[in-house]
């Protein structure tokens with residue numbers, strides 16, 4: 001039995017809080033919660049569907065020193081085959097969308113408040129249905145609203161920071177957490193960088209001192225024609241389909257683009273002759289150099305080895321070091 005499970009049972013937590021059993025699973029395979037369809041087990045896996053339940057799992061884990069990790073839609077993650085030691089909290093049960101007033105004097109302004117576990121897809125649909133414009137370019141983006149904000153997701157030259165107004169968060173100080181409302185200045189965001197990315201790279205899902213759980217987000221949008229919005233969304237989803245985004249399990253772009261390299265990472269990988277390059281069932285997509293796919297039963301270790309190899313070969317041929325956009329999470333040393 002693993003250490004976390006022992007602590008859990010020794011402290012009789014189920015007896016003290018029987019309600020927790022309704023949203024807790026032990027040794028949950030994270031392959032069920034990532035778009036790569038890979039990843040080992042989480043010792044504890046919570047999927048709360050209310051704030052009260054979320055607070056309960058946070059309080060119990062903090063009281064018993066159980067490490068905490070946060071998971072959104074799992075669409076930008078490569079979780080190790082050894083999995084995660086501690087408690088993973090999934091936000092996918094925490095969803096909801098409502099209009100909010102915008103006080104900037106502009107008749108065309110429209111605001112929306114979204115609970116962080118809401119799928120981006122649902123937010124985009126809601127906006128079309130309610131004649132609210134500004135989110136169309138995110139049509140077809142997998143994952144949750146919280147994950148998109150954390151990553152400062154960028155689609156067709158529009159990034160989340162362009163529409164972000166403020167967020168309601170739980171801010172962690174290492175011992176506990178406080179509820180805060182946060183807005184940010186433009187210089188706190190950058191390409192694929194948000195002000196929330198303060199977690200150490202070695203522990204990219206962990207909720208340690210300085211990190212935050214985004215609970216809900218307000219976006220600053222505008223009134224628009226729903227027929228036009230529908231056409232735009234369809235156009236972007238169609239483009240993604242044509243680019244093969246949904247053909248195989250993946251996490252979208254594997255590497256960030258870097259202006260200093262003078263061309264997109266996908267083109268650099270293509271020119272290095274690596275399209276279609278594979279290790280086991282992990283493969284550089286035969287149609288796009290910057291998408292790594294799971295063609296069947298790849299394990300995270302195969303994908304990681306492929307990524308390392310692509311980086312090595314590109315470095316050797318061009319001198320450029322490609323930086324992964326996909327977050328490597330979990331216990332890699334044991335994989």
Ligand SMILES: Cc1cc2nc3c(=O)[nH]c(=O)nc-3n(C[C@H](O)[C@H](O)[C@H](O)COP(=O)(O)OP(=O)(O)OC[C@H]3O[C@@H](n4cnc5c(N)ncnc54)[C@H](O)[C@@H]3O)c2cc1C
Nearest residue numbers: 072073074075076143144146147148150153154214251252
């Ligand atoms: C087919 C495909 C296409 C894609 N296309 C694009 C694209 O065009 N542009 C783009 O930018 N990305 C793209 N991605 C990557 C991915 O979809 C985005 O990065 C997405 O925004 C991640 O959201 P998520 O909920 O899945 O986050 P996850 O992968 O679950 O988590 C990512 C990080 O966010 C943190 N996090 C999640 N929720 C919260 C929260 N509530 N509070 C605090 N931290 C949180 C996690 O701890 C983790 O560190 C694509 C992926 C796929 C599979």
